[in-house]
Amino acid sequence: MTEYFDEMWGLSQQTRAPYKKFSEWFEGEEPARLRAKQREAEELFRLTGITFNVYGRDEAEERLIPFDIIPRVISAREWKKLSKGIDQRVRAINAFLHDIYHRQEIIRAGRIPREMIEKNEAYLPHMIGVRPPGGIYTHIVGIDLVRTDEDTFYVLEDNARTPSGVSYMLENRETMLQMFPELFSKTRVQPVSGYPRALQQSLAACAPESCNGPPTVAVLTPGIYNSAYYEHSFLADKMGVELVEGSDLRIVDGHVAMRTTRGYQPIDVLYRRIDDDFIDPLNFNPDSMLGVPGIMDVYRAGRITIANAPGGGISDDKAIYSYMPEIVEFYTGEKAILENVPTWRCNEPDSLQYVLDNLKDLVVKEVHGSGGYGMLIGPTSSKKELAEFEAKLRARPNNYIAQPTLSLSTVPIFTKAGLAPRHVDLRPYVLVSPDGVNITPGGLTRVALKKGSLVVNSSQGGGTKDTWVLED
Amino acid sequence: MLGKTAGGLFWMSRQLERSENTARMIETGQRIALTRGADSDGEWASILRTAAVSSGHAAKYDTVTRENAIDWMLRDKANPSSVLCSVETARNNARMVRTALTHECWEAVNAAYLRIKELLARRVSERDLPQVLATIRQRSAFVRGAMHGTLLRNDIYDFIRIGTFMERADNTARILDVKYYVLLPMASSVGSRLDNVQWETILRSVSAEGGYRMTHGHKIRPREIAQFLLLDKRMPRSLNFCCSKIRDNLGYLASDYGERLDSQSCIDTLCRRFMSHDIDAIFDYGLHEYIQDFLSALADLSRQIEIDYRFYE
Numbered sequence: 001m002t003e004y005f006d007e008m009w010g011l012s013q014q015t016r017a018p019y020k021k022f023s024e025w026f027e028g029e030e031p032a033r034l035r036a037k038q039r040e041a042e043e044l045f046r047l048t049g050i051t052f053n054v055y056g057r058d059e060a061e062e063r064l065i066p067f068d069i070i071p072r073v074i075s076a077r078e079w080k081k082l083s084k085g086i087d088q089r090v091r092a093i094n095a096f097l098h099d100i101y102h103r104q105e106i107i108r109a110g111r112i113p114r115e116m117i118e119k120n121e122a123y124l125p126h127m128i129g130v131r132p133p134g135g136i137y138t139h140i141v142g143i144d145l146v147r148t149d150e151d152t153f154y155v156l157e158d159n160a161r162t163p164s165g166v167s168y169m170l171e172n173r174e175t176m177l178q179m180f181p182e183l184f185s186k187t188r189v190q191p192v193s194g195y196p197r198a199l200q201q202s203l204a205a206c207a208p209e210s211c212n213g214p215p216t217v218a219v220l221t222p223g224i225y226n227s228a229y230y231e232h233s234f235l236a237d238k239m240g241v242e243l244v245e246g247s248d249l250r251i252v253d254g255h256v257a258m259r260t261t262r263g264y265q266p267i268d269v270l271y272r273r274i275d276d277d278f279i280d281p282l283n284f285n286p287d288s289m290l291g292v293p294g295i296m297d298v299y300r301a302g303r304i305t306i307a308n309a310p311g312g313g314i315s316d317d318k319a320i321y322s323y324m325p326e327i328v329e330f331y332t333g334e335k336a337i338l339e340n341v342p343t344w345r346c347n348e349p350d351s352l353q354y355v356l357d358n359l360k361d362l363v364v365k366e367v368h369g370s371g372g373y374g375m376l377i378g379p380t381s382s383k384k385e386l387a388e389f390e391a392k393l394r395a396r397p398n399n400y401i402a403q404p405t406l407s408l409s410t411v412p413i414f415t416k417a418g419l420a421p422r423h424v425d426l427r428p429y430v431l432v433s434p435d436g437v438n439i440t441p442g443g444l445t446r447v448a449l450k451k452g453s454l455v456v457n458s459s460q461g462g463g464t465k466d467t468w469v470l471e472d
Numbered sequence: 473m474l475g476k477t478a479g480g481l482f483w484m485s486r487q488l489e490r491s492e493n494t495a496r497m498i499e500t501g502q503r504i505a506l507t508r509g510a511d512s513d514g515e516w517a518s519i520l521r522t523a524a525v526s527s528g529h530a531a532k533y534d535t536v537t538r539e540n541a542i543d544w545m546l547r548d549k550a551n552p553s554s555v556l557c558s559v560e561t562a563r564n565n566a567r568m569v570r571t572a573l574t575h576e577c578w579e580a581v582n583a584a585y586l587r588i589k590e591l592l593a594r595r596v597s598e599r600d601l602p603q604v605l606a607t608i609r610q611r612s613a614f615v616r617g618a619m620h621g622t623l624l625r626n627d628i629y630d631f632i633r634i635g636t637f638m639e640r641a642d643n644t645a646r647i648l649d650v651k652y653y654v655l656l657p658m659a660s661s662v663g664s665r666l667d668n669v670q671w672e673t674i675l676r677s678v679s680a681e682g683g684y685r686m687t688h689g690h691k692i693r694p695r696e697i698a699q700f701l702l703l704d705k706r707m708p709r710s711l712n713f714c715c716s717k718i719r720d721n722l723g724y725l726a727s728d729y730g731e732r733l734d735s736q737s738c739i740d741t742l743c744r745r746f747m748s749h750d751i752d753a754i755f756d757y758g759l760h761e762y763i764q765d766f767l768s769a770l771a772d773l774s775r776q777i778e779i780d781y782r783f784y785e
Contacts, residue, residue, distance in 0.1 A: 049567070049582050224567045233570040243571050247785055248476050259475045261627065261781040262729055 005149045005409045006421050007072065018075040018470055021187045026070075026419075034069065034414060037179050041067050044178070050171055052227045052458060066463035067172060068413040069179070072424060072445040076190075076472040082153060082428070083439045085337035086143050088328060090430050090437055093160060093315045095331035097137040101127045101311065111326045116319060121368065124276060124311030126283060130300055132309040134206040134434040139307035140199070140271070141430040142166070142444075145338070147409040154339045154406065155324070156425060160316040161308060162273050165444040165464075166429050167231040170195060170238075172466040173442070188471035190441040196238035198431055198438050199271075205433040206305045207268045215268035217241045218258060220249075222274050222290045232273050246274075249292045256295055256304045269305040270295075276310045318367045318401050319345060342404060346397040355402040356393060359386050362402045364393065377454060379405055408454055411465065413447060423448045425456050426467065441469035473572065478631045479783030480569035484581070485635035487562035491555045491588075492612040493643045494545055495605045497523055500676040502601060504669060505538055515673070516541040522650040522677070525553050542601070547592040555608055556592045559585050572628045580618040584611035627728055630721040631781075637721075638774055641714035642767065644701055647677050649763045655694040656759060671697055678709040698759065699751040711766065712747045718773075719743055725781075733780040738773045745769065 005011055008019045015023045042064060045051075051062035074082075099105050100117050107114050117123055142163025144156040173192050177184060200217060207215035221232035223245050236243035248258050249267070257264035272279060278288040283296040298304050314320060320327075322343035328336040344351035344362075355362060364376040376389045393400055410421035428443035445465040446456035456462040501519045517536045520526035525544065528551050533540045547556045563585035570578055588611060591604050623629045648655070654670040671692050675681045678701065687704065688696045704710045719739045726732045746766050754762050778784065 046586065047579055047583055049578070224564060229567070233567065237571040241571075242474055242477075244474065245476070248474055259782050259785065261473050261475050261478045263782070 004407050004421070004423070005147065007147070007409050007411045007424075008419075009412075009421075010150070018073040018078075022071065022073060022183070025183055025186060031418070035416075038067075038069050038414060041069060041175050041179060044175055045171070048171065050167065050230055052230070065168065065458045066449060067175065068447060068449075068463050068465050069176070070412055070414050070419065071176065071466045071468045072411045072426070072447075073468045073470065076470050079441060079469045081337070082145070083441075085153070085155075086428060086430055086439055087437045088332055088334065088337050089143065089155065089158065089324070090138065090141050090432055092324075092328040092331045093141070093158060094135075094137050094432060096327050097309070097312055097315055098131075098135065099331070100314070101130065106327070106330055109330065111330055112320075112323050116323070117314070120314050120317060120319070122276075122311070122313040122317050124314075126296055126300075127309070127311035131302075132206075133208040133302065133305045136206050136307075136432055136434065137309040137312045138315070139203060139206060139309075139432055141432065142427045143338075143430065145426045145428070146406060146424075147426070148407050149409075152339060154341045156341060157318075157321065158316045158324070159427070161275065161313045163427065163429065164228045164231055164273075165427060165446075166195065167234040168464050169429065169440070169442055169444045169467065170234075172444075172464055176466045187468070189468045190471055192440050192442040195429065195440050196235060198440070199235065200239040200241065202431040202433040202435070202438060203269045203271055203305070203307055205435050206307065208302055208305055210303060211268045216266065217269040217271065218244045218267050220244055220246070220270050220272040220274060222278075226273075228273065235271075246288075246290045246292055249295075251292070251294045251298060254298060254301065254303060256292060256298050267304065269307065271307045276313060279306070279310060318343075318365055319347075322401065341406065344402045346393060346400040346402060351402075352393065352397050355400075356390060359390060359393075361405065363405050364389060364400050364402045367399055367401060377405065380452075380454075405454070411445070411447065413449065413463070413465075420451070422451070423454050423456065424465070442467045473627055475782030475784070477569045477572050478627070478781045479778070480565045481572060481628060481631040482635035482638075482777070482783070484562050484565035484569065485632045486639040487558045487565065488581070488584075488612055488615055489636050489639040490553060490643070491558035491562065492609055493640070494523055494553065494555050494558065495608040495612075496679060497647075497677055498542055498545055498601075499605050500673055501538075501541070502605075503676060504673055513537060518650055520545070522647050523553060524646060525551055543595055546596060546604075555588065559588050559608075574618070574622040576618040576622045577615070580611075580615040584615055587611060625724075627725055630725045630728075633721045634718055634777065637714040637717040638770065640709055641711050641718070642770055644678055644709050644711055644714070645763050645767050645770070647674060648698070648701060649760070649767070652759045652763060655698045656755070667694075668692070674701070680707060680709065683707050695751060695755075698754070702754065703747065703751060715739065715743050715747060722777075735773065735776045735780045738776045742769050742773060 008016060010016050045064050045067060051064055096106065106112050107117060138160045140163060142159040142165065144159065145153050146156050147153050169192055203217050204215045217239065218241055219232055219236040221229060221243055223229065233243055242258060244258050249256055250264070252264045255266040256270065257266045274290050277285045279291040280293065280296045281288045281291055282293045295304070296310070299306055322345055324340050325336045344355050346352045346355055355364065360378045362378045366374045376385065378386070408423040408425065411424045412419035413422045424445050424447045426443050426445050429440050431438040445467045446458070446462050447465055448454060448456045448461070449463045450461055453461070497519050501516055504515050513536050516538055517526065520529050520536065520541055523545060529536070529541065529544045532544070532550065544551055545554055548554045549557065551557060563581055566573060566578060566581040588608060591607060596604050619632060651670060651674050654667055671694065674697060675684055680700065684697065684700050687700060700707055701710050703712045705712055707713055722736050722739050726736050746769070
């Protein structure tokens with residue numbers, strides 16, 4: 001018996017159905033050959049340049065995210081349920097964003113307090129009354145899911161700003177296909193390789209109404225020193241569009257245009273991988289060197305699509321997260337299919353008291369934090385760490401939310417001693433356009449490589465796995 | 473294509489060419505030192521001048537020795553033209569223009585960087601030097617091969633070629649500039665041991681010994697060397713060859729884009745001015761002056777290309 005639900009072995013060390021074929025294959029493999037393959041995979045990643053930068057460290061300029069060769073397998077039935085829930089949730093998020101920047105029905109209905117919206121740092125007054133082209137706010141979403149048993153998936157976070165990691169979803173599959181082709185002729189796995197094309201089409205479908213002819217799409221990156229630069233160049237390359245930086249762009253005749261070898265050429269859709277704050281030094285952070293001065297004015301005039309829309313970040317704010325069940329219900333008229341993790345908002349005195357009393361059993365997160373920084377995991381923290389966090393909570397309760405520690409499911413990883421269960425999460429990638437919601441069957445599985453650890457972030461010792469969604 | 477991308481391609485190929493040329497110069501220096509005895513420090517000083525890195529070297533070291541010259545040229549981070557820095561800059565440019573390159577090209581550049589960085593992580597011992605230099609040249613050849621074999625012959629390829637030949641012309645011209653006096657007709661003792669060494673150095677630095685022999689036979693004469701490196705149409709590192717390639721590629725750009733810019737007139741003028749005379753006329757004019765004029769015309773051309781194709785804002 002294991003304490004946690006293992007996706008390969010369940011709770012009783014019986015291989016679960018989705019893993020049967022993989023398990024048979026694995027039993028017949030020489031561990032030494034697999035170890036060599038594991039090294040081969042890393043070599044492939046390094047050569048392709050799939051690296052990331054770790055903040056706050058000098059020497060570790062470029063590191064690889066460790067890749068584990070044991071796939072994470074999801075059955076077609078499980079996936080159907082997940083996609084329905086994801087579809088519902090993204091539609092609700094878009095409706096919510098439209099609402100809070102227009103009539104604010106949800107506030108009038110008393111479902112969310114006004115100050116939760118209007119005092120939120122991620123709420124962008126510039127967007128009030130602005131209708132983004134096609135009415136779409138979140139063109140690209142990554143929904144972080146965790147599983148706790150056979151049937152229960154929780155949404156941990158809605159990444160509605162610029163979710164990263166999709167290049168890993170694609171490269172992990174490429175690597176597996178190269179290393180173990182025989183595995184894929186045995187098992188029917190739904191392909192993920194259509195993502196870049198779907199992304200290109202989805203973005204093009206959101207072009208401004210004034211755009212005649214095929215829209216010009218570009219990816220906006222902060223540059224080669226950004227931690228996700230590989231992904232930016234990868235996506236631009238696979239979509240066959242230009243990868244631009246702020247210094248390549250300027251406003252020409254009321255349009256955002258890029259400097260080409262033959263003069264300035266207008267852009268219709270900008271998939272930006274920089275934050276709202278930096279996108280327009282004239283309208284937001286005046287020190288930003290990354291954005292385009294005046295782009296917000298062009299945007300408000302309806303002459304460019306910015307994906308994702310500015311101001312959408314409020315929907316993945318951790319304080320708003322706690323209202324998601326209400327939000328889904330309010331806009332879709334249905335109960336949320338995917339569960340929300342119970343969340344205590346520390347700005348409410350009763351909740352704060354509860355959190356302080358039960359700190360050692362809870363996970364506490366910064367409302368605006370990301371990447372696993374600045375969080376406390378009660379059960380694995382020392383007395384000293386708990387005491388330090390208690391002081392932080394008392395000093396700035398508004399800055400925190402708390403959640404119970406979930407019994408995250410595990411999937412085995414390949415270690416020197418054989419297979420060993422490790423905790424995982426899942427980030428499927430979702431595209432939204434007037435043509436509909438497109439969910440790639442698969443996603444990024446992140447795995448905490450350290451035994452017992454619940455932190456899957458790559459900046460803190462997490463790795464990745466190929467994620468298989470089986471054909472029906 | 474983005475102007476920034478054109479600039480990135482241009483500088484990527486220039487830096488790669490530079491790393492290869494630097495490796496070749498070190499190889500030449502080492503060869504001379506090994507075969508001509510102890511008096512080689514003067515030779516290293518002249519090699520540093522040729523590579524245009526001597527002032528930086530002088531700022532760091534009081535004297536020129538074989539060891540510190542090689543280390544400075546190979547792997548010193550303070551020398552932006554060291555092999556290590558050139559390859560790193562080339563790779564950063566390749567990352568920037570990643571979407572313009574094929575998978576093969578990018579991998580070749582990235583692999584070159586990873587391998588060379590590993591080889592140059594520590595000071596290179598005399599014993600390992602030949603192998604290290606061979607690897608640097610080989611990696612550069614891999615990149616060239618990937619480009620040749622996989623890139624579409626469009627503006628991407630044109631900017632890469634222009635960068636390569638600008639750097640190469642510059643390199644050959646600088647080698648001649650530092651050694652021009654040994655090629656002058658009145659040079660003191662024609663055919664002396666010293667001159668032979670110098671001539672051999674020149675030919676080796678541009679990998680031209682075999683080519684020279686095929687073209688001019690076994691007798692090494694300064695006039696023929698000058699003719700070969702300046703004006704020969706088939707020698708891939710001669711000024712004439714490099715300039716005609718730059719002219720070709722600028723021509724392709726003009727017809728591709730449907731417009732002739734100042735760069736095209738600039739290279740036409742340059743070719744007319746420097747490539748239409750015979751070697752005696754060049755000697756009459758003054759070899760040193762000729763090379764100086766050429767280098768400055770080349771720099772003007774480089775600036776004009778930058779402007780015409782909007783590399784920078």
